[in-house]
Amino acid sequence: MDNSGLYVGLDMGTTSIKVIVAEQVKGQLNVIGVGNVRSKGLSRGIIVDIDQAADAIRSAVDQAQEKASIEIKDVIVGVPANMLKIEPCNGLITIDESSREITDQDVYDVSSSALITNLPQEREIIDIQPEEFIVDGFEGIKDPRGMVGVRLEMRGKVISGAKGIMHNIAKAVSKAGLNIVSMILTPLAESHEILNDGEQDFGTILIDLGGGQTTASVTHDHQLKYVTTDAEGGEFITKDISIVLNTSMENAESLKRNYGSADSLRASEDRDVPVDVVGQSEQTIIDEKYLAEIIEARIDQIFGRIKGQLDAIDALSLPGGIIITGGVAALPGIVDLAAEKFNTNVRLYVPDQMGMRHPSFSAGLSLVSYYADMSEVDMLSRSAVAGSMTVVKKSSPDQTEVSNNDVSRNDAKPDKKQRQTEKKKRGEGIRKFFNDFFE
Numbered sequence: 001m002d003n004s005g006l007y008v009g010l011d012m013g014t015t016s017i018k019v020i021v022a023e024q025v026k027g028q029l030n031v032i033g034v035g036n037v038r039s040k041g042l043s044r045g046i047i048v049d050i051d052q053a054a055d056a057i058r059s060a061v062d063q064a065q066e067k068a069s070i071e072i073k074d075v076i077v078g079v080p081a082n083m084l085k086i087e088p089c090n091g092l093i094t095i096d097e098s099s100r101e102i103t104d105q106d107v108y109d110v111s112s113s114a115l116i117t118n119l120p121q122e123r124e125i126i127d128i129q130p131e132e133f134i135v136d137g138f139e140g141i142k143d144p145r146g147m148v149g150v151r152l153e154m155r156g157k158v159i160s161g162a163k164g165i166m167h168n169i170a171k172a173v174s175k176a177g178l179n180i181v182s183m184i185l186t187p188l189a190e191s192h193e194i195l196n197d198g199e200q201d202f203g204t205i206l207i208d209l210g211g212g213q214t215t216a217s218v219t220h221d222h223q224l225k226y227v228t229t230d231a232e233g234g235e236f237i238t239k240d241i242s243i244v245l246n247t248s249m250e251n252a253e254s255l256k257r258n259y260g261s262a263d264s265l266r267a268s269e270d271r272d273v274p275v276d277v278v279g280q281s282e283q284t285i286i287d288e289k290y291l292a293e294i295i296e297a298r299i300d301q302i303f304g305r306i307k308g309q310l311d312a313i314d315a316l317s318l319p320g321g322i323i324i325t326g327g328v329a330a331l332p333g334i335v336d337l338a339a340e341k342f343n344t345n346v347r348l349y350v351p352d353q354m355g356m357r358h359p360s361f362s363a364g365l366s367l368v369s370y371y372a373d374m375s376e377v378d379m380l381s382r383s384a385v386a387g388s389m390t391v392v393k394k395s396s397p398d399q400t401e402v403s404n405n406d407v408s409r410n411d412a413k414p415d416k417k418q419r420q421t422e423k424k425k426r427g428e429g430i431r432k433f434f435n436d437f438f439e
Helices: 050-068 104-114 163-175 186-194 197-202 234-245 249-259 288-312 334-342 359-373 376-386 416-437
Strands: 006-012 016-025 028-038 074-079 085-094 123-135 138-141 151-162 179-185 204-209 214-220 223-230 272-275 284-287 322-325 346-348 392-396 399-402
Touching: 006 050, 006 163, 006 359, 016 050, 016 359, 028 050, 028 359, 050 163, 074 163, 074 186, 074 359, 085 104, 085 223, 104 123, 104 151, 104 376, 123 163, 123 179, 123 223, 123 376, 151 163, 151 223, 163 179, 179 186, 179 359, 186 204, 186 214, 186 223, 186 322, 186 359, 197 204, 197 214, 204 288, 204 359, 214 288, 223 288, 234 249, 234 288, 249 272, 249 288, 272 288, 284 288, 288 334, 322 334, 322 359, 334 346
Parallel strands: 006 074, 074 179, 204 322, 322 346
Antiparallel strands: 006 016, 016 028, 085 151, 123 138, 123 151, 204 214, 214 223, 272 284, 392 399
């Protein structure tokens, strides 16, 4: 099988590693294979054991290969937002003494000049985002190629991360026997896939509720403007359930998935939840509302810290509101809880691809979608980060070929008045849980 029309995304999360194989045909991206295994060697989104992570990556790749009936050699890898910095950059080159048409090489050269910055030794440039090109003083140009000029400028953003994180990702992927086609910042890819044109333009907050951490990113004017992470996610909810109910982590995870809710106001006191308690031969029965209060307490804390970060930059005033995704976003009631906590409009994003209709697949799908839709100018600018110019050509209006990157192929909810009257009681319950069990 010819794999040149395929894209393979690798999403390395704290709780699971996902491999997405997608094929783009006439502008339509179709998923043809998925690998999904339990993570090993990762903590809070960062690789802490390269060998274990490589084993898990290989297992996920094997699953995807079998389902897609292809051999996977090249992958598009997601980079977490830990220790991320987004800074403005400017590049300037002189085309020639006499004006001539601007070429691919000129775009590459001006992008390279924008990367000349005094980065600390422990940091590494991940990506560059061109915002506009300026030809002989004329601003607002998205693609300067073919224009005639003497002076070419580029204004944009440069994204850098911790060199150690980047090295460990590359090492683990290499040990798994794979080649990295591109390393893409996950929040950048997700904003491209999840936000519509208006949301990217007017400004929207995207919150990815992962297993090991929570990431909030702000996109405005079609540019990623801000990213922050909170070092808690779904694993912490599972630990809370385990400690409070004196049950194993495995059973706590099962309780969260099968009976859990993020909103205690919509949970039932009449629905029984069986709990396997450590040291007891018989199950203990609790009600669904009690379990929801445990879950809600932790999510409320996460949202509170994220809100503080967003308030500091006045992001919650953006008209696009908040979109939530990630594995924890599958909990019933989480949209209502987020809308109340952030006091803005909130919606849930779930991929619509067959077999991937769960918010935990958002990151992996976003990686292949972002790469498949990347413009030629973006490719040329990004290749300056790698230090080797990518030669691109449009084979058709629907597909871009990269010559040096051969990619292998709800219940009823309480009314508003009732929610307001119970809000104070909810806060007291949350504080009581943490006073009793976590201090």
